[in-house]
Amino acid sequence: MSVTTTASQNGSLDALGNGGEALIGMAVLGKTAAALALVIAIILLCTALLKRWSNHSTRHGAHLRIVGSTAVGNRERIVIVEVEDTWLVVGVGGGRITKLHERPAPEERQSIASSPSSSRFARRLSKAIAASKRKEPSPPSDPHQTP
Numbered sequence: 001m002s003v004t005t006t007a008s009q010n011g012s013l014d015a016l017g018n019g020g021e022a023l024i025g026m027a028v029l030g031k032t033a034a035a036l037a038l039v040i041a042i043i044l045l046c047t048a049l050l051k052r053w054s055n056h057s058t059r060h061g062a063h064l065r066i067v068g069s070t071a072v073g074n075r076e077r078i079v080i081v082e083v084e085d086t087w088l089v090v091g092v093g094g095g096r097i098t099k100l101h102e103r104p105a106p107e108e109r110q111s112i113a114s115s116p117s118s119s120r121f122a123r124r125l126s127k128a129i130a131a132s133k134r135k136e137p138s139p140p141s142d143p144h145q146t147p
Contacts, residue, residue: 068124
């Protein structure tokens, strides 16, 4: 009888020991999850502060300003960038930036700044397209005919 009671006592001690290890494992897992959440929160806070600080510093001394942009493909864009008193029309896409055109910045900057940037670019682009169509000679009436 003493052998059976000793075996049952050892079994209950083992069960308590296994349960204790499981509780300790859960506590370690909880502490690890809390530490990970703290690190992620610190990273997000630092990114937000860095964005705010970088935008603030570039506004005061920037010589570069994006006037307008439009997408011409899935990953390609045409962007007008103002550098001091010059506008650069650049094509951006495929990991490359290509200068397409350069012109002096217009003098009427106050009226341009009052309109929204997307409609401003659209108006300028439509004016440029209309002007280029007026300069080109009219195409022949039959498109299959060679000149």
